[in-house]
Amino acid sequence: MISGLPPGLILIAGAVAIPFVGPTIRKGLVLALPVLTLALIWGTGIDAGTVWSAPFMGYAVSPVRYAPTGMLFATVFSIMAFGGALFALRSARPSEMAAAFLYAGSAIGVVFAGDLITLFVFWEIMAIGSTMVVWNGSSDAARRAGLRYALIHFFGGIVLMIGLIGHIEATGSITFDVMQADAWPRWLILAGFLINAGAWPLSSWIPDAYPEASPAGMVFLSAFTTKTAVFVLLVGFPGTQALIYVGLFMIFYGIIYALLENDMRRILAYSIVNQVGFMVVGIGIGTEMALNGAAAHAFAHIIYKGLLLMSAGSVLYMTGKRKCSDLGGLFQSMPITATCGIIGALAISAFPLTSGFISKSMINQSAADQHMMVVWLLLTAASAGVFLHAGIKFPWFVFFQKDSGLRPPDPPWNMRAAMIFFAALCLLIGVFPQPLYALLPAPVAFVPYTGAHVVGQLQLLLFSGLAFFLLLPLMKRTLTVSLDVDWLYRRAAPAVIAWIARDLRELSDGVLGGTRAQVGSIIDSMAHYHGPAGLLARTLPTGRTVFWVLVILAAFLVFNFS
Amino acid sequence: MEKHWLVRPKTIRLLWIVMLGVLAVTVLLQLGIEIHGEFHIDETFGFGAWYGLGTCAVMVIGAKILGAVIKRKDTYYD
Numbered sequence: 001m002i003s004g005l006p007p008g009l010i011l012i013a014g015a016v017a018i019p020f021v022g023p024t025i026r027k028g029l030v031l032a033l034p035v036l037t038l039a040l041i042w043g044t045g046i047d048a049g050t051v052w053s054a055p056f057m058g059y060a061v062s063p064v065r066y067a068p069t070g071m072l073f074a075t076v077f078s079i080m081a082f083g084g085a086l087f088a089l090r091s092a093r094p095s096e097m098a099a100a101f102l103y104a105g106s107a108i109g110v111v112f113a114g115d116l117i118t119l120f121v122f123w124e125i126m127a128i129g130s131t132m133v134v135w136n137g138s139s140d141a142a143r144r145a146g147l148r149y150a151l152i153h154f155f156g157g158i159v160l161m162i163g164l165i166g167h168i169e170a171t172g173s174i175t176f177d178v179m180q181a182d183a184w185p186r187w188l189i190l191a192g193f194l195i196n197a198g199a200w201p202l203s204s205w206i207p208d209a210y211p212e213a214s215p216a217g218m219v220f221l222s223a224f225t226t227k228t229a230v231f232v233l234l235v236g237f238p239g240t241q242a243l244i245y246v247g248l249f250m251i252f253y254g255i256i257y258a259l260l261e262n263d264m265r266r267i268l269a270y271s272i273v274n275q276v277g278f279m280v281v282g283i284g285i286g287t288e289m290a291l292n293g294a295a296a297h298a299f300a301h302i303i304y305k306g307l308l309l310m311s312a313g314s315v316l317y318m319t320g321k322r323k324c325s326d327l328g329g330l331f332q333s334m335p336i337t338a339t340c341g342i343i344g345a346l347a348i349s350a351f352p353l354t355s356g357f358i359s360k361s362m363i364n365q366s367a368a369d370q371h372m373m374v375v376w377l378l379l380t381a382a383s384a385g386v387f388l389h390a391g392i393k394f395p396w397f398v399f400f401q402k403d404s405g406l407r408p409p410d411p412p413w414n415m416r417a418a419m420i421f422f423a424a425l426c427l428l429i430g431v432f433p434q435p436l437y438a439l440l441p442a443p444v445a446f447v448p449y450t451g452a453h454v455v456g457q458l459q460l461l462l463f464s465g466l467a468f469f470l471l472l473p474l475m476k477r478t479l480t481v482s483l484d485v486d487w488l489y490r491r492a493a494p495a496v497i498a499w500i501a502r503d504l505r506e507l508s509d510g511v512l513g514g515t516r517a518q519v520g521s522i523i524d525s526m527a528h529y530h531g532p533a534g535l536l537a538r539t540l541p542t543g544r545t546v547f548w549v550l551v552i553l554a555a556f557l558v559f560n561f562s
Numbered sequence: 563m564e565k566h567w568l569v570r571p572k573t574i575r576l577l578w579i580v581m582l583g584v585l586a587v588t589v590l591l592q593l594g595i596e597i598h599g600e601f602h603i604d605e606t607f608g609f610g611a612w613y614g615l616g617t618c619a620v621m622v623i624g625a626k627i628l629g630a631v632i633k634r635k636d637t638y639y640d
Contacts, residue, residue: 256624256628323636331568373603376600381617385617385621388618455595460611460613462588466585467614467618480629484632
């Protein structure tokens with residue numbers, strides 16, 4: 001019977017319970033439930049390939065499908081829920097923790113979905129949960145950003161739903177499996193998936209909404225939405241060539257915008273787009289190694305990006321500041337936060353001995369194996385760019401550069417423990433990659449630690465570091481934001497609507513005003529002639545009436561006599 | 563207040579020297595390691611070094627040029 005229980009429901013049930021229990025039980029609950037979820041994924045002895053189905057509205061839905069890729073993603077989602085809960089243990093309000101667990105549970109629901117209906121239901125619950133996490137940022141900016149976030153995601157949901165209906169109508173099948181982007185329903189499904197992945201042109205919701213969440217909220221947000229999108233692309237559209245170009249655009253978009261950005265958490269948000277871009281390219285290349293690389297990179301990314309956002313969140317929590325121009329020199333009083341942030345930065349940069357090195361290399365290598373020289377050269381340049389925009393820029397401007405004079409201590413024990421746990425995972429996965437490789441969907445023949453690979457990567461990264469310090473004057477922080485596609489719906493669309501509304505008002509005023517005047521003039525003229533004092537309403541004297549009656553009668557007689 | 567040892571000019575100068583030394587070592591290491599690239603360009607000497615330095619310069623300058631067009635005050639949307 002337990003095989004029929006979707007593992008995601010454990011966290012969703014937790015989300016329902018969290019607001020109704022006391023603080024002590026709540027703390028125990030949020031740490032225990034992710035572990036219980038992991039136990040349900042791995043500890044029940046259920047083999048990959050097991051599917052549990054039930055009839056629903058004439059279809060056989062499969063809310064539970066044990067498959068290697070889904071189990072890999074559910075594992076890292078559970079680890080993330082645990083680490084995020086530990087980090088948020090003392091700072092998050094019950095409503096925020098509940099929203100985060102609803103969000104995490106529904107993400108696990110998506111990766112265990114064996115059919116498109118189940119997938120869609122959990123997909124939409126995820127949108128609701130994540131919007132609530134943004135709103136728990138509790139500022140006016142968070143409220144507005146959350147609304148924009150919700151609009152984008154519900155728009156994406158509609159696109160996906162139309163595609164799914166078209167696909168199910170055409171094929172009669174609701175099974176979630178490999179699809180070909182060969183007709184409009186599948187194009188819409190692909191578009192719906194890509195919206196959640198943060199693909200351009202709808203990328204800006206990530207740097208717009210995520211940094212407005214609370215310090216702990218953004219840790220959760222960084223993990224689930226974009227990575228479930230990677231999961232569904234991995235299962236649904238492997239080898240779709242267009243994804244290579246979509247992914248490359250995301251990669252360089254993320255680098256350039258992060259280089260221009262001043263807000264430390266927005267830098268990391270742009271960097272999510274950049275990193276998901278690598279995964280999307282891997283899915284587009286579509287070979288076994290590339291798909292393994294995309295899956296491994298998603299796993300590694302969730303942990304090191306969570307770590308980076310814990311580090312940035314700790315700084316925000318302790319200083320109340322998030323702009324690089326206000327920060328600097330914090331390594332002196334926040335050594336644990338700085339060290340963990342640097343480990344996260346090295347991991348995202350794919351430094352040898354960190355998790356990024358053993359995952360991203362597979363994607364780059366698969367491009368080389370397929371003789372895609374331009375793609376490989378771009379991915380290599382992008383690897384250098386990652387070190388530039390996140391690997392050095394984030395720790396340098398937050399923990400070093402100038403002395404801001406701020407001397408906050410490291411954050412409370414639970415936040416430090418969460419950071420140390422994730423930093424240890426980044427290093428352990430980097431040094432001992434085999435356990436992660438064993439979880440990947442296909443057997444791994446890749447050997448990351450060869451002399452040539454290590455030396456080549458060290459050259460690339462260290463000379464990128466040199467470029468950073470040589471070009472530092474060009475990267476002086478400014479109090480600016482960068483215009484993005486969201487300008488269209490944040491500025492242009494409201495301006496157009498205001499303009500149309502103003503013209504409509506003038507038009508309506510004109511029409512209504514004219515009618516009123518015309519109606520008024522008709523009424524006035526009627527009143528003039530027919531009103532009490534009107535000419536035609538005057539009561540004529542009887543004598544004159546008799547006279548006129550006589551005239552008429554006389555005329556009648558004269559005409560009739562003749 | 564005395565500056566932290568890590569940010570004193572003397573330490574920074576030392577860090578630059580160490581960093582340049584490490585950079586030189588990473589390039590020289592290639593003398594002892596045979597590189598089997600998939601393309602000719604990745605077999606050139608110090609490929610990672612010159613390619614990393616060059617592409618980063620292009621990205622930083624490209625971002626600077628784009629920034630001149632798309633940057634606005636951070637109160638723009640308020």
